[in-house]
Amino acid sequence: MTRKMLIAAGLVALVAAIPGPAMSQFYKGKTVTMIINYPAGGPTDIEGRIIAQHLASHIPGKPTVIVKNMGGAGGMIGSNYLGEIAKPDGETFGFFTWNPVAELLGDPGMRVRFSDFTLLAGVENPVVVYMRKDTPPGINAATDIMKTKEFKALSLDSHNTNTIQQALSLDILGVKFKAVTGYRGLKEVETAILQNEGQLANSSLPGWRASIEPTMAKQGIVLPLWQVAPPGKGGTHPRSVAVPELPTFEEFYGMLNGGKKPSGIAYEAMRSAIDAQTAVFRTFFMPPKANKEAVTIMRAAINDLWKNKQFISDYAKVVKSDPVLVSGEDGEQIMTGLAKVKPEIKTFLRDYGNQLVKK
Amino acid sequence: MLEAAVAGLIAAVQWPAVGYLFLGIALGIYFGAVPGLSGLTGMAILLPFTFGMDPVSAFSFLLGMYAVTTTSDSITAILIGVPAGAAAQATVLDGYPMAKRGEAARAFGAAFTCSAIGGVLGGLFMGLSIPIVQPLVLSFAKPEFFMLGLLGLCMVGSLSGRSVLKGMTVAGLGLLMSQVGYAEQIAIPRYWMNTTYLLDGLPLVPVVLGLFSLPELVSLAVSNRSISDVPREKISGGSGIWLGVKDCFIHWWLLLRSAVIGMYIGILPALGPTIADWVAYGHAVQSAKDKSQFGKGDVRGVIAPETANNSVKGGDLVPTVAFGIPGSAGMAILLGAFLIQGLTPGPEMLTTKLHITFSMMWTLIFANIIGAALLMAWTNQLQKIIFVPANLILPGITFFVLIGAWTAGNNIGDWITLIVFGVIGLVMKKAGWPRAPLILGFILGRIMENSLHISMAAYGMSWIFRPICIAIAIGIVVTLAYAVRSHMKMRTDKSTVDVTDAESADTKLSLGFAVAVCLVLAYAIVASFAWPPTVRLFPLAFSTPAIILAAFAVFFDWRSIRLAGVGGTAAAAGTFGLGSLSQEWRRTFHFFAWLLGVIGVTMLFGQHVALPVFIALYLMVWGKYRWPLALGYAAAGLVVLVVLFDYMSPTIWYPALLLP
Structure with a gap:
């Protein structure tokens, strides 16, 4: 009896696992449009195009996948399009780099909140903070930052996650710095560091591995200080597997403070802003209330894509490390976590951003 | 090397x-x-x-x-x-x-x-x-x-x-x-x-x-x-x-x-x-x-x-x-x-x-x-x-x-x-x-x-x-x-x-444009006071001299119209003069109305309908060409849309209200 039940259960599982005729037909003959919310040529675009090239063969029915860049307004033109104009029929999805601070504080241009989209999956990504080695009196080890009298920290606009987390972490360490905000992209920041317009900045993993590390770190111009790692289990922040050689911000703080962990409202605000960003740095979104069948198929297709060795090899060639996938279900939990951020933290972040411009 | x-x-x-x-x-x-x-x-x-x-x-x-x-x-x-x-x-x-x-x-x-x-x-x-x-x-x-x-x-x-x-x-x-x-x-x-x-x-x-x-x-x-x-x-x-x-x-x-x-x-x-x-x-x-x-x-x-x-x-x-x-x-x-x-x-x-x-x-x-x-x-x-x-x-x-x-x-x-x-x-x-x-x-x-x-x-x-x-x-x-x-x-x-x-x-038109520029710049200056100093600095820095220059332009145009007398010079009272709605202006308005029509039809039926229809109607109504040519031309437009902009360089079109 038990054997028969096992066989029956096995058969049910097998049938459930094999895409049914309806499933395999859903995308047959269709064209799926992938919206990228940054212009062509940037890291989001390059990664998105690698995904688009391989994704079609993992979607039952093998639809045509086309890429469309909708950059501008800090990614909001593309996200507004996906939220307001694109139909939720499963034929349009977004590959976005998002801004959790905009989600937390609201933005006059944000017509659809990121948490209202249907998250298909995300790609984890740590952030690397780096500094010019010739910053007086000389940075030969990461801890030498504490010996500096003052330096300039460069970043994007004052209410961007990139800016807020960098400035907060420097304030938590207690170093004196001047925040220079307003750069239009991380590449522009990188150029300004090369020109010594400023001395400290941060970048995403692809930016660090593919550009800054080979052109500036290996030439002895900059030194990586710490990584801002994605959240692990139980509120921890273990080193990312992509940059195992670099201490996390928490480890770095502990090194300077006798093993103590950072705490207080500034740290809480910093983590509120950056945790969601690093956990799902790049996101696959479908419009709100997307067709459920399409969501199931696409989630399965993306999971399947991550098993494709050729894809992983192409992706890794660009970001110089294997991409870590976060499932749609896990990613949605992170998104909903943003809604639980305390009002006092939001007020703190807003005031802090305003203060940075006046500094 | x-x-x-x-x-x-x-x-x-x-x-x-x-x-x-x-x-x-x-x-x-x-x-x-x-x-x-x-x-x-x-x-x-x-x-x-x-x-x-x-x-x-x-x-x-x-x-x-x-x-x-x-x-x-x-x-x-x-x-x-x-x-x-x-x-x-x-x-x-x-x-x-x-x-x-x-x-x-x-x-x-x-x-x-x-x-x-x-x-x-x-x-x-x-x-x-x-x-x-x-x-x-x-x-x-x-x-x-x-x-x-x-x-x-x-x-x-x-x-x-x-x-x-x-x-x-x-x-x-x-x-x-x-x-x-x-x-x-x-x-x-x-x-x-x-x-x-x-x-x-x-x-x-x-x-x-x-x-x-x-x-x-x-x-x-x-x-x-x-x-x-x-x-x-x-x-x-x-x-x-x-x-x-x-x-x-x-x-x-x-x-x-x-x-x-x-x-x-x-x-x-x-x-x-x-x-x-x-x-x-x-x-x-x-x-x-x-x-x-x-x-x-x-x-x-x-x-x-x-x-x-x-x-x-x-x-x-x-x-x-x-x-x-x-x-x-x-x-x-x-x-x-x-x-x-x-x-x-x-x-x-x-x-x-x-x-x-x-x-x-x-x-x-x-x-x-x-x-x-x-x-x-x-x-x-x-x-x-x-x-x-x-x-x-x-x-x-x-x-x-x-x-x-x-x-x-x-x-x-x-x-x-x-x-x-x-x-x-x-x-x-x-x-x-x-x-x-x-x-x-x-x-x-x-x-x-x-x-x-x-x-x-x-x-x-x-x-x-x-x-x-x-x-x-x-x-x-x-x-x-x-x-x-x-x-x-x-x-x-x-x-x-x-x-x-x-x-x-056309000096009268020039005067009208200069006045419009003055108004736009005045609005820009007033609106900028709602922003923090760093955000309004740049718009203010050039809008202020620009409005002074625009005011001078208003003055010079006004003066030349006055000097030219009530009727003005040939240029001042030209065919595009503000006072008379000439044939040329009417045709101009007509042309812009066609363009607005393209937008309207696009919103209802999408570009794949609006643009070929525009081509065909324009040829037949404005150009007085016969329908076989108009239809052929419109079909060519549709082919260009599909081949060049759908197939070769995928484009996102306006989501039509009435068509899927």
């Missing part, structure tokens, strides 16, 4: 790289020539195809395509007054008037030849300068960028002809237009009228198409003459081409200077062909002794921008290859190809991979020569278009203008922007206000504000004393002194009139 140059040459001419080079050139001619596509679109589309290629083949393919787009984009700029890409904007100013004069072949001869020479010089410059250019690139930080922007604004004097006052006023208006959308330093939107579309600022392509192309379309529609004012029998194609080629050698010194301007702008990070062509054009006008023909079909107005927008690409490659700093938007995409190939821009490209760097130089050189030669061979066929009756060609041109504007952002707002700036452009043209300074202010505004803000934050006031800033400041003083001198001379020399259409200006 010589060994690497030879190795690069061998790599570039070996199979399969050479095959990809020719394929790239063919695609580049196509991407450049079709309005709405561009080298940038081409780069984005072709990049994923380079995955399986070896590095030299990949760069031959991409650079071969990219190199020739700024050669072929002059085709529509010259023939029909529509810049196919942003880099051909300045070419329209003199190229199109040459076509109207029946000299399209000569304009092509000059444009293709100087594009090729500019491209070759740019390529050589790239190969030779990469190892030694580091100090130059690294010394141009934000303060130097701001000063360069200021120097660029000084071109306003030369682009304004006699009406320097009006030129400076509209430059202020252009700067104001650049302020629409998020501020550079803090995410506070300015002048956005609660429209998400405007958050990212006004898009350049619809603005330029509206300002320069729509007024020409209107005058074609109203007159129903062919583009060429000269009958076909009086034109000899072959000799025209050679005349154009000869022009390039006659004006070799201008060509060389324009090539240097292009290379120099290329080296500077993030400044690309769009700026190079305007600066080169401004320089050509500024440095010319006889400025009288600029704006009316002076071949020097074609040579300068066409040389610069090709030579700029060699310059663009320098910071891209040497430091991984993209010289322009196209180069940002090329950086993606580096990543795909596992190459790292920087020292590696100057040492172990130097032969690949040199293969890029050879690709640029070959592509520019081959591309220009191919286009030259087609010139006689191409120029036939200028003899076709206006009502027959107009639906096709309008189709491409609409598509060109649409592809800027795939938003209905792009079409509304096109039409709004079409009206503004038409009024400015008829009122004798120069349009080029508006674009200059618009392009430079954002760069200047961002650079000034970061310079102040990073250096305080000490940035003013940086050596290169002082050198540029001296350049600004010299340029201004020269402009004042030229202007004084121009006032005494009555034969000198240039790019402003001033001779046919």
Whole structure:
């Protein structure tokens, strides 16, 4: 009896696992449009195009996948399009780099909140903070930052996650710095560091591995200080597997403070802003209330894509490390976590951003 | 180094790289020539195809395509007054008037030849300068960028002809237009009228198409003459081409200077062909002794921008290859190809991979020569278009203008922007206000504000004393002194009139426009007080002097109307006078109503219905052509939409309300 039940259960599982005729037909003959919310040529675009090239063969029915860049307004033109104009029929999805601070504080241009989209999956990504080695009196080890009298920290606009987390972490360490905000992209920041317009900045993993590390770190111009790692289990922040050689911000703080962990409202605000960003740095979104069948198929297709060795090899060639996938279900939990951020933290972040411009 | 140059040459001419080079050139001619596509679109589309290629083949393919787009984009700029890409904007100013004069072949001869020479010089410059250019690139930080922007604004004097006052006023208006959308330093939107579309600022392509192309379309529609004012029998194609080629050698010194301007702008990070062509054009006008023909079909107005927008690409490659700093938007995409190939821009490209760097130089050189030669061979066929009756060609041109504007952002707002700036452009043209300074202010505004803000934050006031800033400041003083001198001379020399259409200006219309500019600037000043000081600083800094200048313009126009008496001079009371709704105005309104109709039908049924229906109805109703021709033409439009914009370059269309 038990054997028969096992066989029956096995058969049910097998049938459930094999895409049914309806499933395999859903995308047959269709064209799926992938919206990228940054212009062509940037890291989001390059990664998105690698995904688009391989994704079609993992979607039952093998639809045509086309890429469309909708950059501008800090990614909001593309996200507004996906939220307001694109139909939720499963034929349009977004590959976005998002801004959790905009989600937390609201933005006059944000017509659809990121948490209202249907998250298909995300790609984890740590952030690397780096500094010019010739910053007086000389940075030969990461801890030498504490010996500096003052330096300039460069970043994007004052209410961007990139800016807020960098400035907060420097304030938590207690170093004196001047925040220079307003750069239009991380590449522009990188150029300004090369020109010594400023001395400290941060970048995403692809930016660090593919550009800054080979052109500036290996030439002895900059030194990586710490990584801002994605959240692990139980509120921890273990080193990312992509940059195992670099201490996390928490480890770095502990090194300077006798093993103590950072705490207080500034740290809480910093983590509120950056945790969601690093956990799902790049996101696959479908419009709100997307067709459920399409969501199931696409989630399965993306999971399947991550098993494709050729894809992983192409992706890794660009970001110089294997991409870590976060499932749609896990990613949605992170998104909903943003809604639980305390009002006092939001007020703190807003005031802090305003203060940075006046500094 | 010589060994690497030879190795690069061998790599570039070996199979399969050479095959990809020719394929790239063919695609580049196509991407450049079709309005709405561009080298940038081409780069984005072709990049994923380079995955399986070896590095030299990949760069031959991409650079071969990219190199020739700024050669072929002059085709529509010259023939029909529509810049196919942003880099051909300045070419329209003199190229199109040459076509109207029946000299399209000569304009092509000059444009293709100087594009090729500019491209070759740019390529050589790239190969030779990469190892030694580091100090130059690294010394141009934000303060130097701001000063360069200021120097660029000084071109306003030369682009304004006699009406320097009006030129400076509209430059202020252009700067104001650049302020629409998020501020550079803090995410506070300015002048956005609660429209998400405007958050990212006004898009350049619809603005330029509206300002320069729509007024020409209107005058074609109203007159129903062919583009060429000269009958076909009086034109000899072959000799025209050679005349154009000869022009390039006659004006070799201008060509060389324009090539240097292009290379120099290329080296500077993030400044690309769009700026190079305007600066080169401004320089050509500024440095010319006889400025009288600029704006009316002076071949020097074609040579300068066409040389610069090709030579700029060699310059663009320098910071891209040497430091991984993209010289322009196209180069940002090329950086993606580096990543795909596992190459790292920087020292590696100057040492172990130097032969690949040199293969890029050879690709640029070959592509520019081959591309220009191919286009030259087609010139006689191409120029036939200028003899076709206006009502027959107009639906096709309008189709491409609409598509060109649409592809800027795939938003209905792009079409509304096109039409709004079409009206503004038409009024400015008829009122004798120069349009080029508006674009200059618009392009430079954002760069200047961002650079000034970061310079102040990073250096305080000490940035003013940086050596290169002082050198540029001296350049600004010299340029201004020269402009004042030229202007004084121009006032005494009555034969000198240039790019402003001033001779046919309607003074009443000019007065109305000046009053409107005053009101817009007054609104801009008042609205800015709602923002924090850092956000309102820049709009206030130029709106205040601009409104004073606009007030002077109001006064001078008012005075000349009074002096001319109640009836005014012929010009003041011209056919476009505000008081009388002439036949010409009625037809103009009629034409804009057609365009609004296209928007309405698009919202209901989508572009695949609206555009072919527009073509067919226009031919039958306005052109009085018979239905078989109208249907055939409309079907051709539909095929273009499907093949070029659905299949070859997937485009997001407006989601129609009534059709799936």
